[in-house]
């Protein structure tokens with residue numbers, strides 16, 4: 001008789017986005033004359049830039065020729081792409097990586113979810129609260145999080161590190177010692193960042209505790225302030241304790257095109273056996289993944305060309321203009337807002353201590369604007385609300401105007 005992985009049965013339903021969709025569709029059908037603007041989605045909206053499209057067209061044509069055809073990609077991804085990454089994302093920041101420390105994938109979500117494969121079941125994970133749900137759920141599926149406590153909305157074996165206005169969205173070192181620490185910077189959902197000194201403190205802590213940091217830098221391209229690290233390897237000793245994940249989704253609009261990568265330095269070794277985590281991931285990658293498509297890897301390479309850099313930069317800046325519109329508009333109207341300076345997310349405090357969901361309802365019905373209730377990202381998100389900068393400039397300005405009039 002077969003048995004399922006019953007860890008899946010312990011997972012709480014993912015109600016957040018389905019509940020939002022249901023509420024919006026109910027409101028729209030009851031009020032067909034109202035124009036509802038969504039600043040809720042975490043997806044880009046601008047088309048792929050010309051440099052990327054050109055590279056893809058060229059690669060498509062190559063694939064139709066005997067000389068230019070490409071079958072399976074090398075296990076780690078094509079060298080042309082790994083070279084571009086090493087040069088532009090790391091060498092420029094003073095970080096030297098070997099090409100076999102970079103693993104090309106079909107995106108950061110897959111890598112965040114799959115990385116649990118190389119760790120033992122009894123590791124204790126620590127996450128910030130609120131959090132990108134993938135980190136916790138992927139560990140839960142692997143039976144690494146204990147039991148789910150519905151009342152507390154928390155897993156018994158997960159260390160939650162609250163990130164709120166009170167601590168400036170900087171997690172404090174937890175009471176219990178974690179083995180694996182997830183850090184996302186710039187952060188989704190709060191849009192806040194750590195300074196280099198704050199991240200260095202976490203690196204030092206991880207080294208002291210023999211813990212590993214899983215560092216999600218999906219929003220690196222949105223960093224505008226000087227003191228925010230672009231890669232965790234800017235911190236001293238990070239190569240011995242950190243894995244970094246990156247994505248082409250938010251910097252180049254690849255959410256539907258799919259490309260990302262993970263960096264695992266060879267200096268990162270298992271404290272018990274001395275095994276390199278790089279070798280474990282190489283083995284896992286070689287066994288369970290057959291590579292991102294050649295055409296898409298060429299598209300990724302084009303992001304690093306001078307044209308690609310200029311064109312994607314322009315897109316990011318236009319999203320950041322929206323972020324500024326939201327930040328300035330709402331704070332001008334007396335709201336307390338965070339984020340939006342180094343990230344496409346604005347994390348606002350709900351007014352008068354209103355709950356996240358009550359504010360959602362108010363915004364939907366009175367301003368016809370959709371956002372995301374902070375409590376959907378974790379208990380410490382209660383009393384907050386996320387707005388994204390991925391809308392059009394026109395809709396963003398209109399939505400802000402409506403919220404300010406409330």
Ligand SMILES: *Cc1c(COP(=O)(O)O)cnc(C)c1O
Pocket residue numbers: 042106107108109110132184188216218246247248249250254255259260
């Ligand atoms: C969007 C996002 C990613 C990127 O995921 P992809 O699978 O590469 O599209 C990773 N981490 C966070 C926190 C994100 O918000």
